[in-house]
Each structure stands twice: as structure tokens, then as C-alpha cells.
Amino acid sequence: MKLKRAFLFLLIAILSSLPVQAEIRVDADFPGGNVKVESIDQDANVVCVRPDLRDTPSNYFYFYFRVTGAENRTVTFKFPDKSTNFGAVGPNVSVDGGKTWKYLGEKDYYASGTKFPADQHEFTWTFGPNDSDVRFAFGTPYTQSNWDEFMAQYRAREDVRFETLCRSRLDKRDVELFRVPYLGQGKPRFYLAFTARHHACESSASPVMEGMISFCLSDAPEAQWLRQNAEIVFIPFMDKDGVEDGDQGKNRSPHDHNRDYVQELYPSVKAFKKLIVKESEGIPLVFMDLHAPNIRGGNNEFYYSHGPIEMEKMNPIWNRFRDKLAENQKDGTLKYEPKWDVPGRSDGKYNSIRTFTGKDGNLSSSRVWAQGLPNAYFTNCMEFGYSLCGNATITPVTGRELGRNVMKTLAEILIEDSPKE
Ligand SMILES: [Zn+2]
Missing domain, CATH: 2.60.40.3120 (Immunoglobulin-like)
Structure with missing residues (x-):
């Protein structure tokens, strides 16, 4: 009996001395x-x-x-x-x-x-x-904390505004609006609006928006011109709850944020439309919507933009934008190849007006809606590959670099198109 008990104690001692593996x-x-x-x-x-x-x-x-x-x-x-x-x-x-x-x-x-x-x-x-x-x-996550961390450097600046567009869809959060106000006299020459994350999971667009903001607030002559000639607004998270809650967002039921420009189910879409119509009235409007494409292969591994559907009116600007961006980005880490861009079409085929409005016309993307505004000057939808984006990965550093060049390119076009004083 004593022997048995001694053996039991020994066994317990051995087992308890073994490292306990935690549960995954x-x-x-x-x-x-x-x-x-x-x-x-x-x-x-x-x-x-x-x-x-x-x-x-x-x-x-x-x-x-x-x-x-x-x-x-x-x-x-x-x-x-x-x-x-x-x-x-x-x-x-x-x-x-x-x-x-x-x-x-x-x-x-x-x-x-x-x-x-x-x-x-x-x-x-x-x-x-x-x-x-x-x-x-799947990609590189980007949520409110990333935005807060990046924007902290601008909090003390007196020439910017941290505003709220509206409350979010689930009434859980504020939807941010970041404004670079027009500093000139009289009416601005241009009104610039930029949105991202209509599709919550498309996080590769966010560092690009950071780069666009950093260019706007830089000392570059084109940036100073922008601040003296344009009112500029950025909405970093159109589907704010989707981003924070980790939703796919794309194709959400009954339709996603970027098909909501007729029905206005989502408060951010409703508020954004109202803001743009009111604030840009009578001012040439530039609107760019930032996205990420599909998983991989072909242009999904690059940055590309969708050509305007109102081709006659906007194709000349889009083509100038592509040429200049290719030049500005040529030494950048993320190679931009204009051949991956998708031309707009009005014949009912891919990337056509019908793709973005639904077959009954009761859906509309932000870009199609913005193109239809009487003051639309140039509207564009840009896609930034999730992992590979032009032979390199989008990181906070490479995404910002591309974003700065996107904004510089846009500024160069607007400067060219403005009468000289
Ligand atoms: Zn998208």
C-alpha cells in the first residue's frame, strides 16, 4: 500500500513538473x-x-x-x-x-x-x-486607431478642421470629415472631395489617402496653390461601423455603401451627398473615390483607375491625369502602368453606367452620382491592390508615396486649367 502511494506521489510530481501547454x-x-x-x-x-x-x-x-x-x-x-x-x-x-x-x-x-x-x-x-x-x-488592416495615429501630427495646425460628417449607420460612432479649408478670397476655384472605405474591408486605399492629405498640407508649391484655390474634404471611412466591426462591407445586403447613391439607406451617403451639393454649388467639383480591387491576378496586382463614363466630357482630363501620374510615380516604389486602367464605357458592358446603377436604375455608385452633378469637373474611382500593388506591397510608406503623387498630379492639372493671374 505504502509503495503504491509512493508511486502515485511520484507520478503526480513528474506530471506537475512537465510544462503545461496552453490552449490555442x-x-x-x-x-x-x-x-x-x-x-x-x-x-x-x-x-x-x-x-x-x-x-x-x-x-x-x-x-x-x-x-x-x-x-x-x-x-x-x-x-x-x-x-x-x-x-x-x-x-x-x-x-x-x-x-x-x-x-x-x-x-x-x-x-x-x-x-x-x-x-x-x-x-x-x-x-x-x-x-x-x-x-x-487578408490584407493590411487599417482602422480608426491608424487614422488617429497618422492625423495626430496635424491636430495642432490652425489651417485644418477635424469635423464630423454624421453618426454612423448603427449609431455607434462618428463618421470623420477632415477639411483643408480654402484660404483665398471670394469663391474657391475648385471643390475637392475624397472618400475611402465605401467598402469596409478595402484597407489598402487608406495609406494612399494619408499620402494625399500629407501632400495637401506640405510646403510643395502645388500644395500651397491648392490651399489658396480649393476647398478640400476627406472622408476616410464611409462605412465606419463596417471598418471597425470588421465587416466585408463589399456587396453587403441589400446593397453596399457604394451602390447607395439613389436609395440613401446609409446616413454617411445621405450626409455626403448633401454636403457636396450644398458646399460645391457653382464650383467645379473634383471627386475621387478610393477602393481596393479583387484578390489577385491582372490589374488586381496594380493601382488602376476606372475611366469616366461621361467619356467626352472627362476623358481628356483622365488621360492627362494618367500621363502625369505615370511621370510623377516613375521613381516610386509602386509601379504605375497606365495599361491596367479600365476605360469607361456607355454601351452596357463592363464598367458601364449600367454596372453602377443596377438594371432598374435604383442603385448608383458615388462616382456615377458625382459625374451627373452639373458642376462635375473630374470624377474618378481608383483601385489599389491589396497585397501586391505594382510589383511591391502597399505599406504605410509606399501607399503614402503613391498618394502624394496622386494629389500632386491632380494639383498640376488644376493649376494648368486655371487662368493665370
Ligand atoms: Zn470597392
Whole structure:
């Protein structure tokens, strides 16, 4: 009996001295988070997840989740039923709680041009001993905290305004409006409006908008001209709740924010239309809407813009914009190749007026709506690749660089088109 008890104590002592392995946990309980966890096999180190589609009726690819308790394990993440594809450089990984990101396939791509396999629906990650919070995402997440961090440098400036466009769709948050007010006398020559995140998950557009803002507020002569000649507004998050709650946003039911320009289901669309009509009345309007395209392949791996549907009126400006941007961006990290741009059409085919208005004409995108305004001067919709964007990845640095050149290009055109004093 004594021997048995001694053996039992010994066994307990041995077992309790073994390191206890924590349980792998997966969650999306943070701004921008999105995942549906199907299963976690703690013994085999296999996690099955898929994008949480919420009110997106068709398959969509956005996910952003956090893994804790996986230190010292090599874990395979599987997306069953091919529920998502990854971009050309694979899923994005952050080991510092979402502050910095690196695509899983970035090293291979830059070393040999090899892309992450398009038909691969799983990936593996080895967690180090200190990897207590590792995040995985389709693209590079960008939420309110990123915006606040970037805009902090401008808070003290007296020539800008931090305003609110309206309350958000779910009445949970304010929808920001950032204004660079016209400093000249009389009426501005131009009214410039820029929007992003009509489709919540399209985060690669956001660093580009940061770059556009930084150019506007710079000492460059074109920027000074803009501030003396134009009223400029930026709406960084048209679908604010979608961005913060981690929705796909694109194709949300019954229609998404960028098909809402007739029905005005969403307060931000209604408020934006009202603002533009009121403030730009009688002033030539420039409107640019920033997006991200599809997953990968072709022009999805580049920056490209959609040509105007009112082609006769705006094509000459669009073509000048393309030529100048190619010149301004030629030494930039993200290569811009105008051949990827998509010309506008009015014949009912792709990228036509019908694509953006629905077959009954009861839908409309922001760009089609803006083109129809009597004071529309130039309107454009721009797409910035999620992972690869012109042979390099969009990061806060490369996205801002492109954004600065987009704004410089626009300013050059508006300066050319203004009578000289
Ligand atoms: Zn979009």
C-alpha cells in the first residue's frame, strides 16, 4: 500500500513538473477583426477558419484574426471549402499585435518573383516562445486607431478642421470629415472631395489617402496653390461601423455603401451627398473615390483607375491625369502602368453606367452620382491592390508615396486649367 502511494506521489510530481501547454485560441474581438472558427485540433495543431461573411450573401475573402496560446507550436490554418484565396504574396502576419505586418510570401516574391500559390487554401506558421499575440489578415488592416495615429501630427495646425460628417449607420460612432479649408478670397476655384472605405474591408486605399492629405498640407508649391484655390474634404471611412466591426462591407445586403447613391439607406451617403451639393454649388467639383480591387491576378496586382463614363466630357482630363501620374510615380516604389486602367464605357458592358446603377436604375455608385452633378469637373474611382500593388506591397510608406503623387498630379492639372493671374 505504502509503495503504491509512493508511486502515485511520484507520478503526480513528474506530471506537475512537465510544462503545461496552453490552449490555442483564435478570436476576432478587436477593431477590424473577422473570423469564423470551425475547429481547433489542439493535438494536431490544426485550426480551421473561414471569413465571417455576416450580411455579405456571396463568398468574400476578408479575414483578420488573432491567435493566442500557441507559443512554441507550428500550426496549420486551413480554410475549408476554399472559403478564401490569398493574395499574390499570401496572408499577412503581425507578431506585434497589429502594429507592423509582413506577408507570408513576401520574401519568396522579392527573392525570386515566386507568388503564393493561387490554389492554396491553407498556410502554416511557427510560433516563437514569445509569440503570445499573432495576427493574420487578408490584407493590411487599417482602422480608426491608424487614422488617429497618422492625423495626430496635424491636430495642432490652425489651417485644418477635424469635423464630423454624421453618426454612423448603427449609431455607434462618428463618421470623420477632415477639411483643408480654402484660404483665398471670394469663391474657391475648385471643390475637392475624397472618400475611402465605401467598402469596409478595402484597407489598402487608406495609406494612399494619408499620402494625399500629407501632400495637401506640405510646403510643395502645388500644395500651397491648392490651399489658396480649393476647398478640400476627406472622408476616410464611409462605412465606419463596417471598418471597425470588421465587416466585408463589399456587396453587403441589400446593397453596399457604394451602390447607395439613389436609395440613401446609409446616413454617411445621405450626409455626403448633401454636403457636396450644398458646399460645391457653382464650383467645379473634383471627386475621387478610393477602393481596393479583387484578390489577385491582372490589374488586381496594380493601382488602376476606372475611366469616366461621361467619356467626352472627362476623358481628356483622365488621360492627362494618367500621363502625369505615370511621370510623377516613375521613381516610386509602386509601379504605375497606365495599361491596367479600365476605360469607361456607355454601351452596357463592363464598367458601364449600367454596372453602377443596377438594371432598374435604383442603385448608383458615388462616382456615377458625382459625374451627373452639373458642376462635375473630374470624377474618378481608383483601385489599389491589396497585397501586391505594382510589383511591391502597399505599406504605410509606399501607399503614402503613391498618394502624394496622386494629389500632386491632380494639383498640376488644376493649376494648368486655371487662368493665370
Ligand atoms: Zn470597392
